[in-house]
Amino acid sequence: MEDKIKELQRLVDEASRIVFFGGAGVSTESGIPDFRSVDGLYNQKWDYPPETIISASFFAAKTKEFYRFYREKLLLNGIKPNAAHLKLAELEKAGKLLGIVTQNIDGLHQAAGNKKVWELHGSVLRNYCTRCGEFYDDSYLRENPGEDGIPRCSSCNGIIKPDVVLYEEPLNERTVEGAFDAISNADLLIIGGTSLTVYPAAGMVRYFKGNNIVLINRDPTQSDEIADLVIHDSIGKVLSQIKVT
Numbered sequence: 001m002e003d004k005i006k007e008l009q010r011l012v013d014e015a016s017r018i019v020f021f022g023g024a025g026v027s028t029e030s031g032i033p034d035f036r037s038v039d040g041l042y043n044q045k046w047d048y049p050p051e052t053i054i055s056a057s058f059f060a061a062k063t064k065e066f067y068r069f070y071r072e073k074l075l076l077n078g079i080k081p082n083a084a085h086l087k088l089a090e091l092e093k094a095g096k097l098l099g100i101v102t103q104n105i106d107g108l109h110q111a112a113g114n115k116k117v118w119e120l121h122g123s124v125l126r127n128y129c130t131r132c133g134e135f136y137d138d139s140y141l142r143e144n145p146g147e148d149g150i151p152r153c154s155s156c157n158g159i160i161k162p163d164v165v166l167y168e169e170p171l172n173e174r175t176v177e178g179a180f181d182a183i184s185n186a187d188l189l190i191i192g193g194t195s196l197t198v199y200p201a202a203g204m205v206r207y208f209k210g211n212n213i214v215l216i217n218r219d220p221t222q223s224d225e226i227a228d229l230v231i232h233d234s235i236g237k238v239l240s241q242i243k244v245t
């Protein structure tokens with residue numbers, strides 16, 4: 001393991017345009033559950049699987065039930081960036097990191113201080129009125145659950161929808177283009193906390209034209225073979241050992 005950290009340190013030292021691509025594993029170390037993982041919870045408590053609840057058609061048809069799940073599983077309170085987020089912020093500050101492409105929706109990279117973050121699946125910190133487009137932050141949703149469990153716009157009474165990409169919805173084109181652009185300009189791609197099986201993660205890697213791909217994940221993935229360096233460990237533990245010069 002020590003040799004692998006040394007090798008990662010060498011790659012980071014030599015790189016000047018690092019892009020980090022992160023998945024759920026980056027957030028789980030901040031105590032955020034991966035709602036897609038089968039924890040049996042929904043069997044006891046929810047009448048539908050999470051993938052069904054977090055879908056556009058479900059939001060439209062059963063908005064109240066959507067928000068019941070959303071509040072408990074996604075709109076979390078008091079979460080903090082972990083060692084992985086903090087190291088990535090340090091790398092950006094040092095001018096070595098081009099940006100972060102993430103599948104997470106918790107806003108923790110920005111909380112750590114990163115400016116260039118492409119959130120492929122949106123963010124729970126942004127919400128919009130479906131009628132007039134008025135913006136609402138996450139605290140508005142917490143403080144205004146709505147009389148019927150559905151948060152509404154204070155000016156037009158329209159239903160508020162999180163700026164989160166639901167199942168059945170396309171990704172935001174500009175975000176995807178920004179992510180492609182960053183990845184194609186990177187000289188080092190570090191992938192962490194994802195098995196790369198979720199669209200569009202696997203396809204994005206093909207845009208990389210740089211020298212090395214590093215894959216950091218607790219468990220082996222089907223994509224290990226695409227990486228020049230594979231580290232099976234906690235992303236926070238690994239990145240915290242890297243020195244930024």
Ligand code: ZN
Pocket residue numbers: 129130131132133134153154155156157158
């Ligand atoms: Zn409105």
